[in-house]
Amino acid sequence: MGSRASTLLREEEIEEIKKETGFSHSQITRLYSRFTSLDKGENGTLSREDFQRIPELAINPLGDRIINAFFPEGEDQVNFRGFMRTLAHFRPIEDNEKNKDPIASEPLNSRSNKLLFAFRLYDLDRDDKISRDELLQVLRMMVGVNISDEQLGSIADRTIQEADQNGDNSISFNEFIKVGNVYILYIDIDIDI
Amino acid sequence: MACRTCLWLLGTTFFTCTVRLVVEGTEVGATQESISGIQIVTFKWHHVEAPYLIALWILVAGVSKMVVELNHSLTSVIPESALLIIIGWILGGIIYGADKMQTFTLTPTVFFFYLLPQVILDAGYFMPNKLFFSNMGAILVYAVIGTCWNAATVGLGLWGCWLGGAMGDIDIGLLQFLLFGSLIAAVDPVAVIAVFEEVHVNEVLFIMVFGESLLNDGVTVVLFNVFDAFVSLGGAEIDAVEIIKGIISFFVVAFGGSLVGIIFALLISLLTRCTKNIQIIEPGFIFILGYLSYLTAEMLSLSAILSIVFCGICCQKYINANMDERSVTTVRYVMKVLANGSETIIFVFLGISAIDPAVWVWNTGFILLTLLFIFVFRFIGVFLLTWILNKYRLVPLEFIDQVVMSYGGLRGAVAYGLVAMLDENKFKEKNLMVSTTLIVVYFTVMLQGITMKPLVTWLKVKRAAVTELTLAEKIQNRTFDHMLVAIEDISGQIGHNYMRDKWHNFEERWLCWFLMKPSARKSRDYIFNIFHQLNLKDAMSYVKEGERRGSLAFVRNETKADVDFNKKFRASFSEIMPDIMADNMGPDHEAEKGNDIVPSVCLDMHEQDLTMRESEDFNAHHLLQQHLYRGRKQHRHRYSRSHLETNRDENEVQEIFQRTMRSRLESFKSAKMGVAPAKKIQTKHQKKDKPQKVRGEGTFSPFLHVRPHSHPLIGNVMCMLCNVYVMLCHF
Numbered sequence: 001m002g003s004r005a006s007t008l009l010r011e012e013e014i015e016e017i018k019k020e021t022g023f024s025h026s027q028i029t030r031l032y033s034r035f036t037s038l039d040k041g042e043n044g045t046l047s048r049e050d051f052q053r054i055p056e057l058a059i060n061p062l063g064d065r066i067i068n069a070f071f072p073e074g075e076d077q078v079n080f081r082g083f084m085r086t087l088a089h090f091r092p093i094e095d096n097e098k099n100k101d102p103i104a105s106e107p108l109n110s111r112s113n114k115l116l117f118a119f120r121l122y123d124l125d126r127d128d129k130i131s132r133d134e135l136l137q138v139l140r141m142m143v144g145v146n147i148s149d150e151q152l153g154s155i156a157d158r159t160i161q162e163a164d165q166n167g168d169n170s171i172s173f174n175e176f177i178k179v180g181n182v183y184i185l186y187i188d189i190d191i192d193i
Numbered sequence: 194m195a196c197r198t199c200l201w202l203l204g205t206t207f208f209t210c211t212v213r214l215v216v217e218g219t220e221v222g223a224t225q226e227s228i229s230g231i232q233i234v235t236f237k238w239h240h241v242e243a244p245y246l247i248a249l250w251i252l253v254a255g256v257s258k259m260v261v262e263l264n265h266s267l268t269s270v271i272p273e274s275a276l277l278i279i280i281g282w283i284l285g286g287i288i289y290g291a292d293k294m295q296t297f298t299l300t301p302t303v304f305f306f307y308l309l310p311q312v313i314l315d316a317g318y319f320m321p322n323k324l325f326f327s328n329m330g331a332i333l334v335y336a337v338i339g340t341c342w343n344a345a346t347v348g349l350g351l352w353g354c355w356l357g358g359a360m361g362d363i364d365i366g367l368l369q370f371l372l373f374g375s376l377i378a379a380v381d382p383v384a385v386i387a388v389f390e391e392v393h394v395n396e397v398l399f400i401m402v403f404g405e406s407l408l409n410d411g412v413t414v415v416l417f418n419v420f421d422a423f424v425s426l427g428g429a430e431i432d433a434v435e436i437i438k439g440i441i442s443f444f445v446v447a448f449g450g451s452l453v454g455i456i457f458a459l460l461i462s463l464l465t466r467c468t469k470n471i472q473i474i475e476p477g478f479i480f481i482l483g484y485l486s487y488l489t490a491e492m493l494s495l496s497a498i499l500s501i502v503f504c505g506i507c508c509q510k511y512i513n514a515n516m517d518e519r520s521v522t523t524v525r526y527v528m529k530v531l532a533n534g535s536e537t538i539i540f541v542f543l544g545i546s547a548i549d550p551a552v553w554v555w556n557t558g559f560i561l562l563t564l565l566f567i568f569v570f571r572f573i574g575v576f577l578l579t580w581i582l583n584k585y586r587l588v589p590l591e592f593i594d595q596v597v598m599s600y601g602g603l604r605g606a607v608a609y610g611l612v613a614m615l616d617e618n619k620f621k622e623k624n625l626m627v628s629t630t631l632i633v634v635y636f637t638v639m640l641q642g643i644t645m646k647p648l649v650t651w652l653k654v655k656r657a658a659v660t661e662l663t664l665a666e667k668i669q670n671r672t673f674d675h676m677l678v679a680i681e682d683i684s685g686q687i688g689h690n691y692m693r694d695k696w697h698n699f700e701e702r703w704l705c706w707f708l709m710k711p712s713a714r715k716s717r718d719y720i721f722n723i724f725h726q727l728n729l730k731d732a733m734s735y736v737k738e739g740e741r742r743g744s745l746a747f748v749r750n751e752t753k754a755d756v757d758f759n760k761k762f763r764a765s766f767s768e769i770m771p772d773i774m775a776d777n778m779g780p781d782h783e784a785e786k787g788n789d790i791v792p793s794v795c796l797d798m799h800e801q802d803l804t805m806r807e808s809e810d811f812n813a814h815h816l817l818q819q820h821l822y823r824g825r826k827q828h829r830h831r832y833s834r835s836h837l838e839t840n841r842d843e844n845e846v847q848e849i850f851q852r853t854m855r856s857r858l859e860s861f862k863s864a865k866m867g868v869a870p871a872k873k874i875q876t877k878h879q880k881k882d883k884p885q886k887v888r889g890e891g892t893f894s895p896f897l898h899v900r901p902h903s904h905p906l907i908g909n910v911m912c913m914l915c916n917v918y919v920m921l922c923h924f
Binding site (some may be wrong): 005006031034051052054056057058059060061062063064066087090098111116121122139141142143144145146147151155158159163179 | 628664665666668669671672673675676677678679680682684685816820821822845846848849850852854855858908
């Protein structure tokens, strides 16, 4: 059990995470305890199985995709930093952030970054376009078994028709943004003590 | 069929009346007779009078319920409670006609001691705890502040109108008005459930109204006693000290009552921990101790309802884990039987009690003003409080929710019971109050009960028509929903959760150790439980379906999961389960335990969607609406008086779970065993599994018996799950 000590969070790390993600000190420690409770192997990183252990995700249609979103390209482990970085997308937007230093890069939880996160759920091959197939895949995950493939196909076609503006039969990120703008503002989780 | 039931009903009532007449007749005769010889058969009515009448009345109530349930289209328009009251009127009329006086009424003693406790215990035992406690703040605000507001405004309003002369000349004072206000202000749990059975609302709204109706008893009891004491003291004796005492008594009564309930919950849990050898009488303990908690709180002049509610709430988890599975089923069923029976009797008697000219005093002003005030002030109160609450809530309560909440503030038998307890000497106008209370109860239960559903439908349709989303928007919205839910689950957060985590840790370490049987504790390894539970169901249904169809060929077709699990389950669940579940498996096997993860469909929404629009892309929208999985945020209905498993769309969960597990298995297989051709892997597993499979029904147990006590590599568990699934899918 000696490995425990090395996984404790150091102050410098907390500061760095704070700067990068904008979470407060208490939120970071709170999420760290959540991270460690998920980390059954106690090696300071989470694997896919650790996420899959959360039962509620097994019955979330997009559960596995969202788990994937935590892992950077081709990697199988995510450390606390990466964990926080992903969660930072869902930090509530605070008023005082709007006047921040414009030179600094866009905060992780800005609207467009949130939309980018959602976009990446669809766009598996990272070509910045949601093709008909990718859309079909996601739709298939979100829909019951009583809907046939043809019906689903026609829904996908319709959807692309509605959203596509430049006629390339796929949805680019810009077109994605234009759909349902208002709703994205409510995608915040209140990580609070 | 209908004729027979009605005949039964009439028959029993007539029997009751004639019995009484006969009794009176024989009484006179009996005393004059002297024993002249041995009587072979005697008519010993007095010997059995009391229990006989009780049993007879229960029978009558039961038969009334049968009559009510005859016509389902009727019950969907008029709530059951209203129909029962009407039957009560008819019965009361018959009895009055026969007896020239109302011999059977709902007395406060019978009501508070014998009819109410089981209803409340049922409410507490089946309460969705997680939902309840996460909305506790809002519920408390409505229960405490809302009820005080209602009581004060109604009382003062009536007093003002009385001063203004709207009620004519009645012998009453400010304090009596306030007392009346306090007893008429409380929303009634019995009535609320009865109406919300038909109207499907989302779970947050439901728990608000339900929780409020249960918790406001604390306030009602205090207000009632305080004002009763004030009236006895007389107006002159009231000073600041007394008022402060009143406020303190609120805290004492409320917290004291809850504490008593929690203590009894601990007792029950401890007791069930030790009852391994007398499993047959385990259920009895639950009911007796629950009842004792009620009586104890009553004895200590604390809030009895709060006590029994918290007893039910706190002991649910532990007794379900500790007790034998059959005992758990027994407890659940008997609870429902008792609660349903009590509720029926309560409503029938509410009807009967009305047919008694002795209690009727009509005062137009008083009655109409009361009705007006409780209605209007409830609306104002709810909207005001919601406006304040929404500033602090994560998910605000919408307009339609507030309307439903205000409109759903029904008064019921508790108010009647309280008013019947008033002392006539202190309250000269007791009969007026009783009459008014009865009218209020009838009005709310019947009128508001009947119009609730149309109102909600109308509002929902109105709201839905305003926002016409495109397909893309709908899909996106739903995606965001699922995303948000997933992130919440990953970060372990739903709203303010820090306290809850702390409580969880405390509970895991200390309470479970103390209150649960060791074997129950061991099998509480959460992940294993959930997977096990769902796997077991899957396994059983696949096997059953296969047996039914003669071969398992269909299982290989993975794309068409046509098996209707639900139907199979209801029937065979209880038979199969005891066999499969080896002794002391003790996991949370009931469907209810999956409470946290099983979503359900709101029938209401479904209807809405079906009648939505006839436009050109109707088909696509319609399809999507019908088939898109609903996330956790969507509507669910968790509590029902008459059904044990309510409105849960297990299909949805099954489908999603299967899909997820299949895809995980695929990736796991390819990762662990290399990309070997699928067939090969199957046969390999088949060989391993075959010998064990042959052992018959107990087959599944050996597999699932292996419990990962000490957190082995997740690979092992996954492997096991792999095996189970592969075996199932490729028999």
